[in-house]
Amino acid sequence: MAHILNAEGEKLQKAVKLACSINDLLKVNQSIIRTINSVTQLEQALLAKLQAAIDLRDHPCCGNPLYVK
Secondary structure, eight states: OHHHHHHHHHHHHHHHHHOSSHHHHHHHHHHHHHHHHHHHHHHHHHHHHHHHHHHHHHSGGGTOTTOOO
């Protein structure tokens, strides 16, 4: 995720140097927003899967020897 955010930051810096108009900058900004939103959604999905795995691991029916009633 850090690499993606860094790349998007570099994209924005280059756009600021090369943009011919505010519309160019707005298009780049929208692209960056879409990318960050997509990465955020992916991270949220991964977090939900991790939480589900933790909950399943801790459930008494799974035969977890560490589970104590």
